[in-house]
Amino acid sequence: MTDRSSNAGPWGTPPTAPTTPIAAKAPGWMKVEFVGSRWALFWLALKTGFLTVITLGIYRFWMKTRLRRWYWSAIRPGGHPMEYVGDPIEKLLGFFIAVVILTFYIGIVNLLLMFVSFSVFNSSWVGYLASFAGVIPLWFYARYRARRYVLGRTRWRGVRFGLEKGAWGYAWRALVHWAITICTLGVLWPRMTFWLEKYRTDRTFFGSARLTQAGHWTMLYRGAVPIGVSLALTVVLTVWIIWLAPVFPQTTFAELVSEGWDGLFDEDAELQALADPERLWLFVFCILGLMYGAVHYRWAAKRILANYKTAPGITFHSDVKPPRIAVIYVLGVFLSYLVLTVAILAVILIGAAMLGFDSFLAWFGLGGISAVGDWPRWVAVVLMGMLYLSAFLLWGVLYNTFVTFPIMRHMALTTRLPDYHGLDHISQRARDDFAEAEGFAEALDLGAAI
Amino acid sequence: MTDVLATRAMDATGASYFDGDVPQPREVTLALTQGQSLLEITLDDGQVVEWPLTEVRALPDISGRAQYVLRWTGDPLARLVSPNPFLLSALPQATRRAPPKGRGRLIKWAFAAVAAVALQIFVLVPLLADNMAKFIPVDGEKALGEATFGHIREALDDTGLSPIEVCTSEVGTTALNKLVAKLSGDRAFRQDVTIAVLDHEMVNAFALPGGYVVLFRGLIEAADGPDEVAAVVAHEIGHVNSRDPTRHALRSAGSIGVLGLLFGDFAGGAAVLFLTERLIAAQYSQAAETAADEFAHEALEDAGISPAALGRMFENLQGEHGDRSGVAAHFLTHPAMGDRIRAARAAVDPDAAYGPSMPDEDWAALQNICK
Numbered sequence: 010m011t012d013r014s015s016n017a018g019p020w021g022t023p024p025t026a027p028t029t030p031i032a033a034k035a036p037g038w039m040k041v042e043f044v045g046s047r048w049a050l051f052w053l054a055l056k057t058g059f060l061t062v063i064t065l066g067i068y069r070f071w072m073k074t075r076l077r078r079w080y081w082s083a084i085r086p087g088g089h090p091m092e093y094v095g096d097p098i099e100k101l102l103g104f105f106i107a108v109v110i111l112t113f114y115i116g117i118v119n120l121l122l123m124f125v126s127f128s129v130f131n132s133s134w135v136g137y138l139a140s141f142a143g144v145i146p147l148w149f150y151a152r153y154r155a156r157r158y159v160l161g162r163t164r165w166r167g168v169r170f171g172l173e174k175g176a177w178g179y180a181w182r183a184l185v186h187w188a189i190t191i192c193t194l195g196v197l198w199p200r201m202t203f204w205l206e207k208y209r210t211d212r213t214f215f216g217s218a219r220l221t222q223a224g225h226w227t228m229l230y231r232g233a234v235p236i237g238v239s240l241a242l243t244v245v246l247t248v249w250i251i252w253l254a255p256v257f258p259q260t261t262f263a264e265l266v267s268e269g270w271d272g273l274f275d276e277d278a279e280l281q282a283l284a285d286p287e288r289l290w291l292f293v294f295c296i297l298g299l300m301y302g303a304v305h306y307r308w309a310a311k312r313i314l315a316n317y318k319t320a321p322g323i324t325f326h327s328d329v330k331p332p333r334i335a336v337i338y339v340l341g342v343f344l345s346y347l348v349l350t351v352a353i354l355a356v357i358l359i360g361a362a363m364l365g366f367d368s369f370l371a372w373f374g375l376g377g378i379s380a381v382g383d384w385p386r387w388v389a390v391v392l393m394g395m396l397y398l399s400a401f402l403l404w405g406v407l408y409n410t411f412v413t414f415p416i417m418r419h420m421a422l423t424t425r426l427p428d429y430h431g432l433d434h435i436s437q438r439a440r441d442d443f444a445e446a447e448g449f450a451e452a453l454d455l456g457a458a459i
Numbered sequence: 460m461t462d463v464l465a466t467r468a469m470d471a472t473g474a475s476y477f478d479g480d481v482p483q484p485r486e487v488t489l490a491l492t493q494g495q496s497l498l499e500i501t502l503d504d505g506q507v508v509e510w511p512l513t514e515v516r517a518l519p520d521i522s523g524r525a526q527y528v529l530r531w532t533g534d535p536l537a538r539l540v541s542p543n544p545f546l547l548s549a550l551p552q553a554t555r556r557a558p559p560k561g562r563g564r565l566i567k568w569a570f571a572a573v574a575a576v577a578l579q580i581f582v583l584v585p586l587l588a589d590n591m592a593k594f595i596p597v598d599g600e601k602a603l604g605e606a607t608f609g610h611i612r613e614a615l616d617d618t619g620l621s622p623i624e625v626c627t628s629e630v631g632t633t634a635l636n637k638l639v640a641k642l643s644g645d646r647a648f649r650q651d652v653t654i655a656v657l658d659h660e661m662v663n664a665f666a667l668p669g670g671y672v673v674l675f676r677g678l679i680e681a682a683d684g685p686d687e688v689a690a691v692v693a694h695e696i697g698h699v700n701s702r703d704p705t706r707h708a709l710r711s712a713g714s715i716g717v718l719g720l721l722f723g724d725f726a727g728g729a730a731v732l733f734l735t736e737r738l739i740a741a742q743y744s745q746a747a748e749t750a751a752d753e754f755a756h757e758a759l760e761d762a763g764i765s766p767a768a769l770g771r772m773f774e775n776l777q778g779e780h781g782d783r784s785g786v787a788a789h790f791l792t793h794p795a796m797g798d799r800i801r802a803a804r805a806a807v808d809p810d811a812a813y814g815p816s817m818p819d820e821d822w823a824a825l826q827n828i829c830k
Contacts, residue, residue: 045522053520075520083522089475089484089540090528092518098559105568109575116579117587120713124591127599133606166484167477167538216482437480437536 038326039426043418044090045083051410053079058402062395070100070451076409077159084421086165087429095162095446103158103448111147111449118143147449149180153209154443155450160213161441171438173212182208199229202310210318216435224317232309232331236302243295249288256286304338305331315424322431328423334416341412348407353400474543476500476508479536489541491549498546500539508537517553532557580714588709592702597650597669600705604669607708608655611673615659624829626656626676631828634821635692638685639672641762641816642693652696658829662776664691666698668705676829683775685825689762689816690755690769690803697754703747752799756806765813770803 057072074097081093119140126136153176160170186201203226210222250256308331315327475484488501491512498515500508510531518528527547529539547553595603612622635654643652650670660677667673672695674688682688698704743751756766773796817825 044525049522078518078520079522082518082520082528089477090521090526092528092538096560098561098565102561102565102568105565105572108572109568112572112575112579113583116584116713120584120587120591120709123712124595124709127603128594128596129599131598131602133602166482167479167536168482432482435482 037427039087039429041421041424041426042085042088043083043421044085045079047410047414050076050079050414051406054406054409058406062398062402066398067101070104071097073097074100080413080417081163084417086424086426089166092164093159093162094164095159099446100448100451103446104451105448106445107448107451146180146184149183150176151447151449153179154445155447156209157441158443158447161443165215167437168216168435169438169440171214171441172209173214175208175212179205179208198306199233199310200226202226202229203314206310206314210314214438215320216438218320218323218431218435220318220320222314222318224314228313228317229306229310232306232313233302235305236299239295239298239302242298243292246291246295254285256288301335304335307331308334320431322428322434323426324428326425326427327420328425329420330423333419337412337415337419341408341415344411345404345407349400349404352403356396356399474539474541476502477538477540479534479538484540487539489543489546495549510539512550513552515550515553516555516557517547517550519554529553584710584713585706588713589706591709592705595668595705595709601650601669603705603708604667604671607667608671608673611667612657615657615661624658626658626829628824628828628830630821630824631656631826634817634825635828637821638689638692638817639696642689642696642758644758644761646700646758648696648700649702652699654692656828664695666695666704668702668708670699671704672696672699679826679828681776682772684768685815685817685822686764686768687772687775688825689764690759690766690772693755693758694751694769696758697751698743698747700754701747701750703743703751707743748799749802752802756803760806760808760811762816763811763814764816766806767804768816770800773800773803 054072054076057068057075061068061072074093074095077093077095081091084091119136122139122143123133123136126133126139129135153172157172157174157176160172163170183205186205190198190201203222203224207222210220213220308329312327312329312331315325315329318325474487474489476487477484486503490499490501491497492499496512498510498512500510502508510529510533514532515529516532518530521527526540526542529541529546529550531537541547609622612625616623635656639652639654648670652670652672654672654674656674656676656679659675660680661675662677662681664672664674664678672692674691678691679688682691752769755769759766759768
């Protein structure tokens with residue numbers, strides 16, 4: 010425990026091969042191994058993704074189950090694989106149950122909201138806003154239920170994990186924390202992160218052992234330093250460019266707000282009068298800083314929180330490196346886009362070669378609305394749907410391969426259990442049997458990630 | 460199987476057994492006994508667990524090839540982790556799936572889900588929408604129409620940059636407004652009819668909530684004369700008058716969320732596209748189409764234009780585009796087209812003297828409205 014601060018600083022040592030220092034530094038700690046190759050995962054994801062397209066999306070419950078089985082079995086604390094025992098059939102059932110319940114809410118309530126919105130406010134956005142706001146509590150509820158389901162279907166060394174009931178308690182707490190966070194302009198965000206994580210962790214079990222989230226919310230501010238610095242720089246830059254040495258000398262800030270950017274560039278004369286407009290490029294760095302800051306906070310908070318999680322006789326130690334995660338995101342998303350673009354281009358070229366270029370353009374150029382051609386209209390619609398689904402799923406496959414996989418691996422390899430003698434006192438817990446699985450999360454599109 | 464296995468010998472280095480109660484790996488010795496029908500697992504404390512070989516399964520989708528995990532169908536919790544490849548090859552039914560549980564329940568809920576969605580889309584939403592359409596204030600209806608018009612213009616755009624243009628040539632617009640005034644006569648509609656031409660080659664026209672009648676440039680180009688355009692406009696005013704588009708738009712608003720729910724991650728966008736398409740190729744009920752036709756016959760008759768023009772427009776479109784059903788969807792996909800043409804002819808009063816719907820110079824202006 011005392012060892013923690015020395016190697017867990019947010020900007021600790023530069024990333025090195027993770028396995029060697031662990032072995033050298035902590036021979037007695039339980040390490041987490043990660044087994045399995047990226048290609049094996051890619052083929053599994055591609056295979057199941059293809060089946061999902063063929064079955065018009067029904068197979069996605071199987072796809073998700075199989076991918077989770079794979080990931081879980083790749084993560085091996087102490088050399089023993091985690092096991093995911095979720096059942097695709099129960100996911101499908103849960104989805105049906107959620108559809109039955111949500112369809113009335115979403116259909117009727119949305120229609121009423123739209124009616125009121127148009128009748129009273131003469132516009133749609135009030136209705137959209139209200140219908141969005143109405144889904145937010147459900148969203149938190151569904152997330153907690155989904156986590157409970159996944160933990161309830163996760164085992165290690167034959168012993169189940171579990172999460173106690175408490176989804177509505179989580180939902181209203183999340184709403185209050187969000188309200189506080191928004192009212193304080195984000196200053197109290199770490200407080201929200203901490204208390205919501207504590208709510209979940211304190212209800213998490215491994216077998217008979219309950220986990221506890223210790224620590225204090227203020228410790229998360231360490232992880233917020235990069236985003237704080239980026240925000241401060243952005244504010245300073247904005248003040249400099251608008252008030253101290255304005256880029257638009259003739260325009261006051263009030264005019265800028267009232268006329269907007271369009272008014273600004275109406276006349277050429279004003280364009281010439283810009284003072285050092287190249288300074289505007291500095292905003293690009295600010296935005297990059299903010300993006301990195303957000304990633305850094307998310308993962309630094311995970312790491313700090315993990316280091317303060319305990320169960321009787323068990324402690325955790327995480328060395329997750331936020332810069333490493335940021336690199337994975339950037340490279341992974343870039344690679345995924347690259348492969349996706351190449352694949353889509355290939356499909357377009359093959360399609361054009363087979364159909365003839367003109368009819369191909371006529372077919373797909375109008376987004377399926379006007380099917381010019383001799384083929385029946387539904388063929389075009391089905392083909393369009395298939396293409397859309399394929400692109401969507403290919404993106405999922407690539408994201409799994411280039412982002413989820415390396416992040417999972419990094420997380421596994423940087424997690425250790427300094428103390429685990431408490432395992433000797435743990436025994437099995439009862440099965441958590443609930444009907445709707447993660448149906449709500451699935452129906453509300455929350456369960457897309459692994 | 461080899462004789463070596465028959466004599467119980469099995470290398471079990473590295474195999475661990477988890478009893479499903481405590482998270483402690485137990486070192487084990489493995490053996491096949493009883494003519495290789497039983498897997499005998501001897502734990503480190505001498506306790507023996509016996510798994511019938513035909514009931515031992517390997518967990519699927521395990522990452523890495525160095526280890527596999529076995530379970531026995533008779534014990535949902537115990538696991539045997541082994542790196543020994545011979546054991547796996549000795550299992551006759553290692554990959555056999557478990558029989559699906561709760562199939563009846565699944566089917567019941569599947570039906571319930573389909574029924575709920577069907578009830579929603581085909582009964583509740585239309586019922587509610589039809590009633591709401593009666594009560595929505597004029598301004599709200601107008602706003603609904605404007606919003607829908609915006610969506611359609613964006614959806615039809617090929618470039619993805621800007622919504623397709625509305626044609627606004629001054630003389631052309633004047634000619635159209637004169638036509639609407641002539642067709643309206645002294646009827647008092649719930650609201651004014653606003654007419655617009657979209658710069659798009661689709662041969663189509665549609666009505667939107669709030670009194671919007673929208674023609675495509677393609678329709679004006681395909682028409683053989685001003686009377687045919689007048690007939691289409693009269694038909695669309697008929698829809699406006701009976702508030703068909705308002706009902707339709709409200710139904711879409713109710714159905715869109717349900718479809719999004721069903722299609723999940725994949726197709727929020729596809730659902731929207733689908734519904735926009737439905738709005739343009741608005742397939743109103745047979746009764747609504749007939750009512751709009753009857754309105755058109757009457758309005759044309761009152762304005763001194765031959766109602767046969769509606770029939771001629773149908774014939775014209777059928778002749779030119781009959782084999783391309785997608786193009787003039789609104790008019791041509793209707794099964795009772797022949798009946799509608801006959802009805803238009805029957806509405807002609809043989810004794811009446813019909814005139815053209817607009818002077819030649821107005822027709823020329825209308826044809827050039829997008830230039």
